Each structure stands twice: as C-alpha cells, then as structure tokens.
Amino acid sequence: MAKGKMDFRTVYTVFIFIFLASLDYAVVGLFPPLFSSIAKSLNVHISAMGSVSAVTILFTALSSIVWGYLADKGNRKRLIIMGTLIWSLFLFLTSLSQSYLHLIIFQIFTGLGLGCNSSIGFSVLTDYVPKKYLGTVMSLWGLSQGFGCIAGSIMAPIVSSRLGWRMPFIIISSLGAVFIFMYFFIKEPVKGAAEPELGGIALKSYNYNISLSSVKSILTKKSNFWLMIQGFFLNITLGTLLWLPTLYAAKIEAQGYSEETSLIAASYFYALFQLGGLSSTYFGYLGDRLQKKTLRARALLTGSLIFFIMPFYILVFIIPLNNLTLPDGGSAFSILLSLLGQICLNPWILSVFLLSIFASAVQSANIPNWLALITDVNLPEHRATSFSISNFINGIARSCGNAFMGIALGIVSSFFGEPDNYIVAMATFQLFVIPSVFAYYKVSENSKRDITKMKSILRKRAKNMP
Numbered sequence: 001m002a003k004g005k006m007d008f009r010t011v012y013t014v015f016i017f018i019f020l021a022s023l024d025y026a027v028v029g030l031f032p033p034l035f036s037s038i039a040k041s042l043n044v045h046i047s048a049m050g051s052v053s054a055v056t057i058l059f060t061a062l063s064s065i066v067w068g069y070l071a072d073k074g075n076r077k078r079l080i081i082m083g084t085l086i087w088s089l090f091l092f093l094t095s096l097s098q099s100y101l102h103l104i105i106f107q108i109f110t111g112l113g114l115g116c117n118s119s120i121g122f123s124v125l126t127d128y129v130p131k132k133y134l135g136t137v138m139s140l141w142g143l144s145q146g147f148g149c150i151a152g153s154i155m156a157p158i159v160s161s162r163l164g165w166r167m168p169f170i171i172i173s174s175l176g177a178v179f180i181f182m183y184f185f186i187k188e189p190v191k192g193a194a195e196p197e198l199g200g201i202a203l204k205s206y207n208y209n210i211s212l213s214s215v216k217s218i219l220t221k222k223s224n225f226w227l228m229i230q231g232f233f234l235n236i237t238l239g240t241l242l243w244l245p246t247l248y249a250a251k252i253e254a255q256g257y258s259e260e261t262s263l264i265a266a267s268y269f270y271a272l273f274q275l276g277g278l279s280s281t282y283f284g285y286l287g288d289r290l291q292k293k294t295l296r297a298r299a300l301l302t303g304s305l306i307f308f309i310m311p312f313y314i315l316v317f318i319i320p321l322n323n324l325t326l327p328d329g330g331s332a333f334s335i336l337l338s339l340l341g342q343i344c345l346n347p348w349i350l351s352v353f354l355l356s357i358f359a360s361a362v363q364s365a366n367i368p369n370w371l372a373l374i375t376d377v378n379l380p381e382h383r384a385t386s387f388s389i390s391n392f393i394n395g396i397a398r399s400c401g402n403a404f405m406g407i408a409l410g411i412v413s414s415f416f417g418e419p420d421n422y423i424v425a426m427a428t429f430q431l432f433v434i435p436s437v438f439a440y441y442k443v444s445e446n447s448k449r450d451i452t453k454m455k456s457i458l459r460k461r462a463k464n465m466p
Helices: 008-042 046-073 076-094 100-128 131-163 167-183 214-220 222-253 259-272 275-291 297-306 309-318 332-345 347-364 366-377 380-412 420-463
Strands: none
Touching: 008 046, 008 076, 008 100, 008 131, 008 167, 008 222, 008 259, 046 076, 046 100, 046 222, 046 380, 076 100, 076 167, 100 131, 100 366, 100 380, 131 167, 131 259, 131 275, 131 347, 131 366, 214 222, 214 380, 222 259, 222 309, 222 366, 222 380, 222 420, 259 332, 275 297, 275 347, 275 366, 297 347, 297 366, 297 420, 309 347, 309 420, 332 347, 347 366, 366 380, 366 420, 380 420
16 A cells, blocks of 8 residues: 555455444443433442443553554454454443443453454554555544444434343444454555555565563653653543533433433434534644644644633533423434424524534544554554553543543532533533643654654665565
C-alpha cells in the first residue's frame, strides 16, 4: 500500500479492521441504557452499575498492553482470532448472569479479550496506510468506534424492551463469532510497509522487533509522555459521558413519561446528539494538511479544538428539554419520528441538538490526530506497544471517570434530585479538559524533534538493508 497499489485482500483487511473498531465500543455502549434494567434484575442499586462498565473498560485497556506487545512481535492474524474468541464467549456468558458477581467476572474476561481489537487493529492499519492519508484513515477508525458506541446504545433499549436486557449481549457476541470466520481471509501486512523512508527496499528484510528494554525508551520519549498525560485527563471527562443516556432518561421521566419510553427516547437523543462525530474525517484530513506545513500543527490544532468540549457539553447538560412531546407507550419508530419533529419545531430541543453537534464535533478531532501522533513519533516495531500503553492509561481514566461519576452521583443526590444530580455531577467532570489542552501544547513542543529522530533512524536502517 505504501506504493499506492492495493489488491482486494488489502482493501478487505483495512475494511475489516476499521469495522472491527466498532465492536468493543458497542459492548461499552450496551451498558448505560440498560443500567436500570440490569440493576432491577440483579437487585442492586443503579450506582453500582458504573463499576461494571468501568471494569470492562479497565480490563480492555489493561489487556491491550499485552496484545500490543505480542502484535509488535508476532503473527497478528492468529492473535486477533484468539482475542475475538475470548471476548465473544464471555460476552455471551454475560447474558446468562444471575448475580452482580457473575456480571463482574464475565465482564473482566470480556475485557481481556476485547483488548486485542484496538491494539492489533492499530498495528495493522499503521503498516498499511501511507503517512499522507494517516489522519484521514484514523478518523474513519475513530468514527467506527463512535458508531459502535451509538449503535450499542440504540440497539440495547429497543431490543431489551421487547426481549429483555440479556438479548443485546447475545447479538453482539454473535457478531464476534462472524468476525472470527472473516479473519481467516485477512492479509498480514509487512511491518514498516507504509514508511516512505523504507521505500524501495525489500520490506521482508525489515526484521527489527520490540524487546522489553524498548518499553523504557517508549515511556521516556517526551511526546509519548505528554500524549499519555493528555489522554488521561481527557478520558476522565469522556468516561462520564457514558452517563448521557441516563441523564436524558432522567430528564424525560421527570416530565411524566414511562421508563420504557424514556429509555428509548434517551437512546435516540444520545445517537442524534453524537452526529457531530462525523466531522472526525474532516479534522483528520485537516491535521494531515497542516502537519505538512509544520510538525507542531497536529497537536496545536487538536488542543485548540478540544478546549470547546467543556463549554458546549455543560450547556447541553443544563438546557432543559422543555415542551417535549412523545407518544408515551408508542413504538420505537413512532418515538423516533416524534423526536425528529421536536428538533425541527421545539426551540429547546433544537438548541440542545445544535450544541451537542458542536460538542461531539470538537471531541471527534481528538481520536484521528492523537492516533496519527502516536504513529508519527514511534518506530514501526514500537507502535502497537506505545498505543497499547497509552490506551491503557486512557482506559484507566475512562474507568475512573465512569466509576467516579457513580460515586459523585451518590453524593450529589443528597442535595439534588433527578435530573439535577446528573447535571451537577457531569458538569463538574468537564473541568478535566483544561489540563488535557495544556498537555497537547507540550506535545507540540516535543513532537517535531521526536518525529525527525524517528525518520532519521529509518533512513539509516534503509541504507543497511538489502
């Protein structure tokens, strides 16, 4: 692909790994709309449900370090099949949970398998995609993740309202089984194939592999360090956004609608309000263009954009859904049609919709450019591990944000009723965006040096290879 030629299996492989990115986020997206139903079924307080999705996120991130290290060393095709088999099996077992303990245990093992998706997917794509298209393709990868989360959050309440909360988990686990079959036809890329500095050489002779001693150099590289700091603070905020469907449901239920109608409408709200994420492709493309002018551009662009996550989301939380009219007890389709009409005719709903589009749009700038920066500053044999370590830190932060939101909700609920308790708690966590923006500025100060050094190493290697 580095030479601009792609056969069918290469296109098929890139497509599969982009689509694959949606599955682990679909699993995470399943939980928030089902918090209430699962809590009632297993006889636990709803605040305990934040710990379940936090466990999934945490163990997905933790296992991704191991999967990433193995991907930098060995056969990625075999690894992705093994990982998918693990998470598909335990996600199915999640649907059979009879207690809160069962749910936690099965989600731990689900997370251990899910970690393969992002680590191996990132490793494969960065060896196939030329640098000039990297931000754009990574935006599609990030877009797929967002689509998965939205698809999970929409499918969960619609399916569960008819077939119970267990069925959504069975559906996603079945998709995993389908992917196992599809993996047998993917093409294993040659490491370093997308590097222009290695152009014109026999890439199969590129036999540089990661070792445990390499991990220290990854962690001490300043660009990597600040990217990890940036991801940590931003993902604390993003982890709390998993509670958005619950916030919407509380707002709708407070207006007298039934729990079933509130859950379905809240899921539609969540999906519609994330449409700004479609701009991820543009921001990835813009990052690619500006990076050609200065190697600081990608970090400065992204830091400037994500700052606006904070004010936009706080306004989304605060503005009420006044004069909302829904067919209480109606079908999922009739509720959707009603919501679309409300966006056009109700100024309150229109205001929240537009603000949420802006919020999700600036948020979407992060993923493609963050992934491209990880690729730009690291050697080919270090990338999956570097990504996995950073992703682990992101997962810890997302888990903390998710779990702390449940704790904060319990505290705030002593002073505020629903939905004000959700509004106050979620708005407070938006403050973590500020140190994330500062970290991107520090990345911009160091990325030029680290990128230049990486390119220099590859040129020297190319001269010594046949």
